[in-house]
Amino acid sequence: MIRFDRVFKRYPNGREALSDLTLEIAAGEMVFLTGHSGAGKSSLLKLVALIERPTRGQLIVNGQNVAGVRRSKVPAFRRRIGMVFQDHKLLSDRTVFDNVALPLIIAGVGTKEIGKRVRAALDQVGLLGYEQNLPLELSTGEQQRVGIARAVVSKPDILIADEPTGNLDPDLSLEVMGIFRRFNEVGVTVLVASHDLYLIEQFPVRRVRLEAGRIAPEPQSGRGLDPGQLIDLEEAPSP
Amino acid sequence: MSAWIVRHLQTLVGSLGRLSEHALATLLTTLVIGIALALPACLYVLVANAQVATGTWQRAVDLTVYLERSATADAARSLAERVRARRDVAAVELITKEEALKEFRSDSGFGASLDALADNPLPHTLVVRPGADYASAEHLEGLAADLRALEGVEVVQLDTLWVSRLEAILETVRRGALIAAALLAIGVLVIVGNTIRLDIQNRRQEIEVTKLVGGSDGFVRRPFLYSGVWYGLGGGLVAWLVTTGVVAALAGPVSRLAGLYESAFRIQGLRFDTGLALLGAGIALGWLGSFIAATRHLRDIEP
DSSP, X not given: OEEEEEEEEEOTTSOEEEEEEEEEEOTTOEEEEEOOTTSSHHHHHHHHTTSSOOSEEEEEETTEEGGGOOGGGHHHHHTTEEEEOTTOOOOTTSOHHHHHHHHHHHHTOOHHHHHHHHHHHHHHTTOTTOTTSOGGGXXXXXXXXXXXXXXXXXXXXXXXXXXXXXXXXXXXXXXXXXXXXXXXXXXXXXXXXXXXXXXXXXXXXXXXXXXXXXXXXXXXXXXXXOHHHHHHHHHSOOO | OHHHHHHHHHHHHHHXXXXXXXXXXXXXXXXXXXXXXXXXHHHHHHHHHHHHHHHHXXXXXXXXXXXXXXXXXXXXXXXXXXXXXXXXXXXXXXXXHHHHHHHHHHHHSOHHHHHTSSSOOOOOEEEEEEOGGGOSHHHHHHHHHHHHHSTTEEXXXXXXXXXXXXXXXXXXXXXXXXXXXXXXXXXXXXXXXXXXXXXXXXXXXXXXXXXXXXXXXXXXXXXXXXXXXXXXHHHHHHHHHHHHHHHHHXXXXXXXXXXXXXXXXXXXXXXXXXXXXXXHHHXXXXXXXXXXXXXXXXXXXXX
């Protein structure tokens, strides 16, 4: 589904965000991407969404080599990927309904079908009945859930999220992660970047830890981290 | 397909709604475009009216044919018949020497001195009115030459110089109107393009988000193109109104002026189809200006 093969990403300013990264994520898998800020989590997600392109190496998403996707084909490529952002990127001058409907409008879906699917997506994130509200009338957690509804409304194969719980308190974070988990259970490949290790601990899914643009050795998934290791991971200065 | 049409209509109405949210700015932009379009439109009306007016005047360019003094009244009458038979002649009026003398006596105030003359010093005269289709300066010269060659004709009087001059002036104005129209069209493109550029900057976040969720360049550009169309349509309507207003303001003085020339000429405003063409030109310019600006600046905005 997603395969990084010796991928490098160097930005014009010379910073190397990813170096020699090899990673395979199977269809229907859910993966937590962890690591310090600047470890390359966001860069990795940007490559998957074709917001950035690899400097070197091969990246295959949805069976497509991203190097072969021309600029004019990027929009069609992105429609198969749902994206959730830390700052949710909702349009503040449009209703919740219009925000969630945007990907469907772009895809040219009929008006009746849009209504049905928007309500279904809002139902899945528990926001049915908020269609006519403006995003700013909702709480931060609710806004994030609107962002998730928008990401899944066009039934993408892949759902990626960059620090989706960054601005949420622990209870809301747990709820939002639960929503991602439910989408994964119905077959969506989910890739979530987060540095919230306590939160990640609640879900028995694969973890990939990035360190300075490479994959760091990870303790075996499914087993709880001991508190000492957590502190070490969170607080230790990067080498 | 129907979803596509519905989407376009929504965008069309949506962009109008967005423009109405900033009513004052939209109004000012539309006014500027309208005035820029009104100037060539007014020049067009001026030229069109001048053409109509000179058309009437050119028919008034009569040739005066003085016959030899020895010619008899019968000879004059038969000559008048021959001239009247020509295709390029609309009418011939024969003024006999007796009639001419009578008129001269009453109009000139020299009646007493004329009485002193033994015989009538005036010749028979033909006033030849050329056909409307043959009123060009060139043709009039040809006609005059033909008349001059007729037997018994002494002098043919024709003043075509002013006709040529007027035609040259009109041609100059017409050319000026075209140049003004071209320059102002570029001006409209720049105005619309700049307005759209600012609009794109203000909606940067929205454009980024739309591109993030898979909106193509064409999709993102569409509302801006419709904005351009609305600006152009609004500008065209303003231009039509301004032109109509200008014509209304000029109607009085022009008809007084025409009256002094004993003409029933009345100034004509934009014809309906010309008005529609003006709206069409506005729409086309608005669309083109926004297309150029949107294509250029939307490329720069990437998430």
